Amino acid sequence: MSSVEDHVARIEETCGEEKDFVVIFKYNKKDEVITKILEKATVKKSVSRIIFELTFQSISFRLYGTGKAIFRNLKDKDELKNILADLLS
Amino acid sequence: MLDPYRIREDFPILERKINNYPLIYFDNAATTQKPRQVIEAIKEFYEKYNANVHRAVHTLSQEASELYENAHEEVANFINANGMEEIIFVRGTTEAINLVVYAWGLRNLKEGDEVLVTLMEHHSNIVPWEILSKINGFQVKYAEVNDDGTLNYEALENAISNKTKIFCLPHVSNVTGVINDVKRVTKIAHEYGSLVLVDGAQSVPHLPVDVKDLDVDLLAFSGHKMLGPTGLGALYGNREILEKMEPFHGGGEMIRQVTFNTMTRQCSISLNDLPWKFEAGTPNISGGVGLMAAIKYLKDIGMENVKAHEETLTEYAMHRMKECTKVRIYGPENVSVKCGIIPFIVDGVGSHDVALFFDNYGIMIRSGFHCAQPLHEKFKLKSSARASFYIYNTREEIDRFIEVLKEIEQF
Numbered sequence: 001m002s003s004v005e006d007h008v009a010r011i012e013e014t015c016g017e018e019k020d021f022v023v024i025f026k027y028n029k030k031d032e033v034i035t036k037i038l039e040k041a042t043v044k045k046s047v048s049r050i051i052f053e054l055t056f057q058s059i060s061f062r063l064y065g066t067g068k069a070i071f072r073n074l075k076d077k078d079e080l081k082n083i084l085a086d087l088l089s
Numbered sequence: 090m091l092d093p094y095r096i097r098e099d100f101p102i103l104e105r106k107i108n109n110y111p112l113i114y115f116d117n118a119a120t121t122q123k124p125r126q127v128i129e130a131i132k133e134f135y136e137k138y139n140a141n142v143h144r145a146v147h148t149l150s151q152e153a154s155e156l157y158e159n160a161h162e163e164v165a166n167f168i169n170a171n172g173m174e175e176i177i178f179v180r181g182t183t184e185a186i187n188l189v190v191y192a193w194g195l196r197n198l199k200e201g202d203e204v205l206v207t208l209m210e211h212h213s214n215i216v217p218w219e220i221l222s223k224i225n226g227f228q229v230k231y232a233e234v235n236d237d238g239t240l241n242y243e244a245l246e247n248a249i250s251n252k253t254k255i256f257c258l259p260h261v262s263n264v265t266g267v268i269n270d271v272k273r274v275t276k277i278a279h280e281y282g283s284l285v286l287v288d289g290a291q292s293v294p295h296l297p298v299d300v301k302d303l304d305v306d307l308l309a310f311s312g313h314k315m316l317g318p319t320g321l322g323a324l325y326g327n328r329e330i331l332e333k334m335e336p337f338h339g340g341g342e343m344i345r346q347v348t349f350n351t352m353t354r355q356c357s358i359s360l361n362d363l364p365w366k367f368e369a370g371t372p373n374i375s376g377g378v379g380l381m382a383a384i385k386y387l388k389d390i391g392m393e394n395v396k397a398h399e400e401t402l403t404e405y406a407m408h409r410m411k412e413c414t415k416v417r418i419y420g421p422e423n424v425s426v427k428c429g430i431i432p433f434i435v436d437g438v439g440s441h442d443v444a445l446f447f448d449n450y451g452i453m454i455r456s457g458f459h460c461a462q463p464l465h466e467k468f469k470l471k472s473s474a475r476a477s478f479y480i481y482n483t484r485e486e487i488d489r490f491i492e493v494l495k496e497i498e499q500f
Contacts, residue, residue: 015457020441047500050449066108066449070441
């Protein structure tokens with residue numbers, strides 16, 4: 001199982017022009033995922049460990065303490081999966 | 090008056106904690122929670138009465154048929170229809186509208202005709218008409234909406250003409266909560282000989298709806314938005330109109346006879362009576378039972394009380410949201426012309442981020458287009474956050490919502 005399949009429960013593509021991707025990490029892996037992502041990505045801003053604004057490979061995204069993340073301005077799901085694979089490896 | 094604290098005791102899900110916070114459910118325009126009475130009614134049906142309806146002679150089937158028919162009667166009574174012949178059970182509002190589009194529109198609309206919808210429509214009252222227009226060649230026209238989200242009645246009067254064969258509008262907008270003056274537009278539409286189809290998904294659950302008083306021809310709504318189970322809604326149709334309409338789906342139940350002529354080797358069919366003519370196949374019987382229980386629950390509370398409670402909550406929430414300097418609310422300020430739906434944005438924070446931030450504190454709100462992209466374009470919005478209330482919501486929940494909203498503003 002790849003690191004993405006192992007850690008991600010669902011990916012929701014939101015409606016509208018913004019085409020955000022909301023990534024929902026597996027509940028039992030969420031703490032591990034948050035730790036991993038915070039190690040690899042650069043924290044630009046955070047609010048009491050509820051929300052982190054991060055950058056990774058020039059991509060800005062937000063990570064939530066509940067184990068969810070929003071990625072914006074990506075080309076498609078494949079690009080998202082590649083980023084997630086790098087973040088979670 | 091309605092007592093939300095007493096009502097909350099009937100909703101087991103409201104005891105839940107999400108992310109270690111008490112659940113605050115403000116996504117009622119999407120679907121409502123279910124009281125114990127509805128859950129028990131469905132459970133009891135499966136434990137005691139489950140059988141397929143109609144045409145069987147055994148006891149269980151007769152009991153199930155009676156329950157299913159009673160559910161139709163209960164719905165008819167709730168909206169003051171003439172009887173169950175005018176109530177067709179469908180999967181929900183979307184299917185009810187599609188039924189009208191294909192059972193009526195397919196055969197009655199042609200090139201040169203116009204279908205008039207509004208810019209505040211849910212996609213379910215736009216897309217089926219647009220699809221059929223590509224087949225039948227009629228035109229779909231859009232009635233204008235004012236900047237505050239209310240219907241522009243003057244523009245509507247200019248848009249409607251003798252070419253208009255059906256006028257479709259939401260009774261209540263699922264984005265702004267605006268209550269449209271259905272009685273007024275029905276009068277205008279009927280003067281031009283147009284039918285009126287009302288999307289009642291956000292009105293039937295929230296305020297008294299009387300199809301005779303409104304003089305509507307067709308009304309679509311969903312059970313799951315009014316405490317009932319998912320997968321069951323209803324289409325009300327004036328009997329005279331339904332009689333003239335051809336079936337939507339073919340199969341069992343909707344047919345009286347299928348006779349095979351051995352000479353011509355062709356089948357001839359005769360259709361069942363209303364409403365069964367439009368209910369092909371084994372229906373959602375338990376769903377009907379659940380919806381019946383939901384309606385009884387709402388009737389016990391009283392729809393005037395439901396409306397008043399939501400109005401009070403909405404007024405309070407909108408008043409308190411003004412404390413938040415980065416928050417912009419869309420739709421009319423006057424709460425007496427709207428139901429308990431508040432669309433808003435927080436400057437500099439995307440609507441999905443807003444919803445995820447609330448989620449962290451166990452507060453469920455919706456974000457996105459809410460299936461109403463044309464209205465968002467009118468508001469020049471890429472998306473919005475939406476809080477929507479129901480009978481079990483309280484002022485304390487709104488206070489908590491405001492606390493978190495102020496925290497979001499800091500981001």
